[in-house]
Amino acid sequence: MIEAGVVGGSGYTGSELLRIILNHPEFELKFATSRSYSGERIGDILPSLERLTDQSFVSPSKEQLEGDLVFTAVPHTKAMEYVPYLVENCSTVVDLSADYRIPTREFEEVYGAQHSDPGRECIYGLTELNREKIAVSSFVANPGCFPTGACLSVLPLLEEDGVNRILFDSKTGISGAGAKPTESTHFPNVQEEVSPYNVTSHRHLSEMKMVVGGNNRDVYFTPHIIPSTRGILTTSHLFDVSLDEDEVFKLFKDYYDDDYFVRVKKDVPKLSSVRGSNFVDIGGFEIKEGRLVVVSAIDNLVKGAAGQAIQNANIMNNLDEKLGLDYAGLSP
Amino acid sequence: MIEAGVVGGSGYTGSELLRIILNHPEFELKFATSRSYSGERIGDILPSLERLTDQSFVSPSKEQLEGDLVFTAVPHTKAMEYVPYLVENCSTVVDLSADYRIPTREFEEVYGAQHSDPGRECIYGLTELNREKIAVSSFVANPGCFPTGACLSVLPLLEEDGVNRILFDSKTGISGAGAKPTESTHFPNVQEEVSPYNVTSHRHLSEMKMVVGGNNRDVYFTPHIIPSTRGILTTSHLFDVSLDEDEVFKLFKDYYDDDYFVRVKKDVPKLSSVRGSNFVDIGGFEIKEGRLVVVSAIDNLVKGAAGQAIQNANIMNNLDEKLGLDYAGLSP
Amino acid sequence: MIEAGVVGGSGYTGSELLRIILNHPEFELKFATSRSYSGERIGDILPSLERLTDQSFVSPSKEQLEGDLVFTAVPHTKAMEYVPYLVENCSTVVDLSADYRIPTREFEEVYGAQHSDPGRECIYGLTELNREKIAVSSFVANPGCFPTGACLSVLPLLEEDGVNRILFDSKTGISGAGAKPTESTHFPNVQEEVSPYNVTSHRHLSEMKMVVGGNNRDVYFTPHIIPSTRGILTTSHLFDVSLDEDEVFKLFKDYYDDDYFVRVKKDVPKLSSVRGSNFVDIGGFEIKEGRLVVVSAIDNLVKGAAGQAIQNANIMNNLDEKLGLDYAGLSP
Amino acid sequence: MIEAGVVGGSGYTGSELLRIILNHPEFELKFATSRSYSGERIGDILPSLERLTDQSFVSPSKEQLEGDLVFTAVPHTKAMEYVPYLVENCSTVVDLSADYRIPTREFEEVYGAQHSDPGRECIYGLTELNREKIAVSSFVANPGCFPTGACLSVLPLLEEDGVNRILFDSKTGISGAGAKPTESTHFPNVQEEVSPYNVTSHRHLSEMKMVVGGNNRDVYFTPHIIPSTRGILTTSHLFDVSLDEDEVFKLFKDYYDDDYFVRVKKDVPKLSSVRGSNFVDIGGFEIKEGRLVVVSAIDNLVKGAAGQAIQNANIMNNLDEKLGLDYAGLSP
Structure with a gap:
């Protein structure tokens, strides 16, 4: 099993990552961080996930985060605080924020913020466009919705x-x-x-x-x-x-x-x-x-965020890209 | 008071016309036709209008329809059955269907139907564009929404x-x-x-x-x-x-x-x-x-249909175009 | 014309009062207060009311408020700060908050707050129950929704x-x-x-x-x-x-x-x-x-708040209770 | 693998059964009937299921239906036409209609229809109430929502x-x-x-x-x-x-x-x-x-219909009742 962590697990993107990870045959939830809910049971904060896990949200320092696979589901300009540590300590990292999707200079212009981790190499994770590159990358910037x-x-x-x-x-x-x-x-x-x-x-x-x-x-x-x-x-x-x-x-x-x-x-x-x-x-x-x-x-929240992140993570970990994602949507 | 009739009074456009007419200081509802609900009280079929009128829907023949002002709120190809009689017997007519908005030949092409009343003179009732022409017209084709x-x-x-x-x-x-x-x-x-x-x-x-x-x-x-x-x-x-x-x-x-x-x-x-x-x-x-x-x-249903029709009818009848329409929308 | 003021004019209840007052044949808007939007045009803050008034929100002191008729549409415990001044300076007052609906002692228990204006005489404004009393009252507590x-x-x-x-x-x-x-x-x-x-x-x-x-x-x-x-x-x-x-x-x-x-x-x-x-x-x-x-x-927001308040105000001012309210709802 | 069929596969309950069956680790879709869509690909009629199956809807006669497990998701009074054949030819049957939930006499009174298959023995499938009985039953009447x-x-x-x-x-x-x-x-x-x-x-x-x-x-x-x-x-x-x-x-x-x-x-x-x-x-x-x-x-549509039916089917087939159902809902 691949140990997967989520940085920022209580927002909509984070909780969607948890939903998919908890149902993924090859991933095991290692941690989900949340500053607001640290110490509280995930199922108490996100009642749809009750029974699927008994874990609680945690709030470790950036340096302590490690795992086979980590997703960052935090707002833009926050991800860049975590990523330098994560790429050191984790085998594969998928960032769901905007921080690494476009070139640093353009990011700074468009988002009106200075980038604290400029020029980092990463693959833009539009799976169907970059599947081969994603397969050999350890750091992927997940596309915007x-x-x-x-x-x-x-x-x-x-x-x-x-x-x-x-x-x-x-x-x-x-x-x-x-x-x-x-x-x-x-x-x-x-x-x-x-x-x-x-x-x-x-x-x-x-x-x-x-x-x-x-x-x-x-x-x-x-x-x-x-x-x-x-x-x-x-x-x-x-x-x-x-x-x-x-x-x-x-x-x-x-x-x-x-x-x-x-x-x-x-x-x-x-x-x-x-x-x-x-x-x-x-x-x-x-x-x-x-x-x-x-x-x-x-x-x-799925192909536009958490689902595509899992799809990319599967590919980065040499798994079938469908794992954990191969089910129909809710209709009606 | 101007006596106003509605042909096709039980659909959404027709009932919106009734709502406005029943609140109009210079219009008086003369009749509202409905084949499906003929003989039934308007307030029983359209409960939002209960108390505003005691009239019932009627279903006269085309030839019997008359009034100072008549609105046709029937589907396209139906209006053209009424209009020839209405323009004879009524001082002012506003057609809310598609039948007379565009030239006959184009109508036939776009709507895939033969026009039984081709080439009739009428003014396209986009009020802000054609106000002057509307003022001197007795037959207006109300625009699409x-x-x-x-x-x-x-x-x-x-x-x-x-x-x-x-x-x-x-x-x-x-x-x-x-x-x-x-x-x-x-x-x-x-x-x-x-x-x-x-x-x-x-x-x-x-x-x-x-x-x-x-x-x-x-x-x-x-x-x-x-x-x-x-x-x-x-x-x-x-x-x-x-x-x-x-x-x-x-x-x-x-x-x-x-x-x-x-x-x-x-x-x-x-x-x-x-x-x-x-x-x-x-x-x-x-x-x-x-x-x-x-x-x-x-x-x-208002500026896109019944409201603009009333606005045009006001102008055609030399009234202030705001009459019956001068109130704010519902927000939230 | 009766000059009507609204204390707290930018919330949902307040703006609904404005909507009705601006369409009322016997009421004239004297003022609408709003601390947040003082000085700003009503139509800029509440765009549905644009064209119906050119007035701006004001923010006078409690002591300065006067008029034939004043409505208080502020949260509970706030109304009691205004009412003692209003009942002095205004002919008729309708309070839409909870402050005066139930006896003081019960208010304090239920709302967990001390009442600064206890025991004030007022009529509970459920119109259909208390119409006669409302007619001779100058201060009415409008019911909860x-x-x-x-x-x-x-x-x-x-x-x-x-x-x-x-x-x-x-x-x-x-x-x-x-x-x-x-x-x-x-x-x-x-x-x-x-x-x-x-x-x-x-x-x-x-x-x-x-x-x-x-x-x-x-x-x-x-x-x-x-x-x-x-x-x-x-x-x-x-x-x-x-x-x-x-x-x-x-x-x-x-x-x-x-x-x-x-x-x-x-x-x-x-x-x-x-x-x-x-x-x-x-x-x-x-x-x-x-x-x-x-x-x-x-x-x-109407019979459950602003509409019933206007209905009561009509009665308190010896007007037909239907004035400003006699129109159908929006359906669909 | 257990071969599962659905009678009435194109309605909301039927399509929800298909959604769950197609994701079930021990069930294999054998057939889905639909009179309206017979011969058409399931994924064309229910586009959310595209990619999950290549099968088409079928419309065999009642006598031809067979399988390890069959669900009837047809309106009341229709199920009773199928059930006598199904219980003969299939190992386990779950009826999602109202036909067998309550005693025949009461059914006839409440639903105003004659029962063509009166008195048939079956277990009421409120799983948490009747789990033991369901485990040894081959015919279960799934509860109403x-x-x-x-x-x-x-x-x-x-x-x-x-x-x-x-x-x-x-x-x-x-x-x-x-x-x-x-x-x-x-x-x-x-x-x-x-x-x-x-x-x-x-x-x-x-x-x-x-x-x-x-x-x-x-x-x-x-x-x-x-x-x-x-x-x-x-x-x-x-x-x-x-x-x-x-x-x-x-x-x-x-x-x-x-x-x-x-x-x-x-x-x-x-x-x-x-x-x-x-x-x-x-x-x-x-x-x-x-x-x-x-x-x-x-x-x-899940615990109130298709999900509980699958839960019952699991139990009837000596499987873990969670199979195919052990995932979180969609929130938000």
Whole structure:
């Protein structure tokens, strides 16, 4: 068994990691840290996990953390405090924060913070893009939730002529905003509402540009909060496309032929099909007047965070990437 | 008092017309038709209207309908059966169906149906665009819900250079689908979901093109259903825009300076601010890398249907356009 | 015109008062206080009210407040700081807090706070119970939201034999918890959830006992939060009832015969029928094995707070109680 | 491996059975029937199951059905057509319909239908009550969703003096109404609503009385639909209770000491803690003025249907009852 630890185990991403680890046939939970709940039983704080573990949250110093595998599920700028110690003391590390996803200089600009661990080598963990590199890496930066759904919806098209302008109009459940109550998570502010935010300048845009930009391609992104807890649906609009619908569909089928967690279908995908699961559903593929619409659906906390982290950890540990993740979502 | 009748009074649009008429200081409900509920008290079928009226639904023949003012709130292809009689027998008629919004030939193509009353003269009732023409018209075709929110979000920009490509990515509450249960209105299919549909070819696109197309301008439209009952939020993306944010804001402020029901603000608008009201809130106005984002929010059943119809009827009857509509929405 | 002021105008109850006052034919908004937003335009803070007023929030000292009519919409223990000044300087005062609803001694026990203005004479403003007393009062304590819906669902039965045990199992929208974000209003904690709280000892119970207790009658109350913003539906269970269903229905019809805002019907009422309106819908009236079920539906922010306060203010000012309130709710 | 079949595989209960079976370490899906979708790939009809199976729905005659284990997930009165054949040809059968839960005569009365297979011997599958009998049975009638949550919330109290009157006030997600769209599942009729129905006479009441009635004990039941897809929360009110809170808590802890899927805690349970899982959370345990409140939470489609059926099937097949069910729910 591989001993797995979670730094930051009581937030939404952390608790989702715990949910998956506790059900993983080859992982054993070694520790879950939480400053707020140190010493308290995990099942008391996260009652959905009662019976699955008797462990309590711990709060050791950074230097004491060790294990075969450690996940950091802490806010950006916090992960960089842990990572230098973890990569020393742990065989494999997956960071779920934003700290290492994009080059240091860009991170500092986009997140308006100084990086205390600049230039560290790491692999960007969009599994379907970098599987081979991930397999030989000991430190992976897990992608952001929006970039995961968005980039996967266009990756097969990037080599095609004319794919010069991509707009991602994304709709996310509110759980992406975390477990802490704020104005924007207040129920009456979400119910019967849909809220665009950072409509031209969301931080995840630079991550998207890193993955699918280049070649003078314009990449635009506007996220919206919908009255749902989980899920990200991204409507990708591409303009001046000269392919036809069948060609596009074939490109996607071929590209993702070996990717278990990517399900390509002609139908527009549904969040309910992926809820609680690591699957990415991609569909739509309609073209009219040169505009191509591709739609992707993920669970933001699974493929958009904890699930993809486990998928990467499996690969880093030479396990079948499906381990602990090979089950259907909750539908309805 | 102006005697007002509603053809098709038991659907969502019809009942919203009744709600407003029963509270209108100058309108008096003359009749509300319903084939399904003929003879039943309105308050028994629509319990929110109990106490506001003691009338019952009626079901006269088309020929018998008359009044100072009649609204048709029936499905497309049904309105054209009534309109020829109504325009004969009633002083003013507002049709809320799709039958007369676009030219006959285009209607037949887009809606796949033959028009039994082709070429009838009428004014397209986007109030803020056509107020003067509406004032002297006796027959108005009330706009679709999506085109209302979408077109108003870009009207002030149409004379500007470089506004050549507009994408409307709209999010609507499910009440737009009507009062009849279907697969797509089934609660578990809407909750925790967001559903793009007709992603390149929604029927309302031709109406949008009629209003804001032209000059080789590309107009695209993708609607989505969100887990809400009311409201349409449209995220309008314009590309290659050479204006700056202040110029855009000023264009909007100036254009809508005399339009009571259009509220222009820098903030991104919220559905809760317009819920149950006839207001259109427009905001956002961010530009980055040539892309301008403008967001509009309406209540699809009010400004998107019954409210705008009343606004038009007021104007057609030489009344203050605010009558019966001058109150705030429900927030939260 | 009657000049009306609101102390605490930016919370949910306060903003609902503003919504109604700004639409009231005989009231004119004199002031709305808000410490947090003093000096800011009301329409900037509460965008649904934009265009209805150009006033700004103010923050005068208690001593400066005066007007024909003042509403206090501040938390409990805060109202008692204002009321002694208001009753001096204002013709009519309606307090929407809990401070004066129940006798001082009981208030201190239930709310665990000392009362700084004990024993002040006031009328409990459950309109349908105390209309005559309200008409000659200058200071009214507006009822709690739960007691309003609960008590009205059993008032007609209190003189009947055998009505010795009443259980109110209530379901409320989350707006009752106020505009400030907390753990219990965090969207993911409300969505797909229903949360019983204070299951035997909610503070409103003592108010219910005051109104419908007595005669050794047992009164029980358990509130639940449902994933809705507005509305309270109360399922009232009465045991060992010897009446039959027709007798019960007749008792209710007779009792509320002159009460415009109480709509008695055999059907189980719906929240959508009262949403945004001052109506109370009461129905159900099923009896089996001695248990009677009566169900009431109100909008917690209207009949459960601001609407009933306006209704009371109308009566205190010798106006038709329907003024400013005589419109249908939003349905759907 | 045990070959498991599902009769009625495309409804909500059937698809939940498929979800669990496809993830079960000892079960192998032999067939899933569906008249509507016969011949179509399961993953095309239920896209959440894509990748988990390549099988298609089948539609054989009743006589042809055979397997080690068969579940019937068809409406009441339909199951009785299959069961006589299944019990002949299959080693173990679990019926998820209402047909065999209560005695034939009572079934005919409550469900208003003639029973074509009267008096058949079977075990009522409330696992925690009848585990031993289930272990030696080859035909089990799986309990209704409401009775499961309700009965488990009071079972430990039935031997106590004074427990003479129990009221179950239950709140259910709409998925209990099935996959077929109706008026009562129409999104605008559920959103911002809570709907009591069959307030004194729901069919599940007779099942509850069978399990927890007797000894002149009064058992009452009122169900409500809340705006959620999954979950049943039952608020159980017991009157004239002479125990204290600690005694009650201890009774529950002791009673369920060996029941893995029952989690007893002092806190009021949450639907999110059990969503998608087979756990029953029971808590509350407040007593005031003789009234005891106990609250239980289940996922209606798992412990309230498919999960408990699998739990029973495990036991009938001499497997650990946790197999295929030992994972946490989705929270948030």
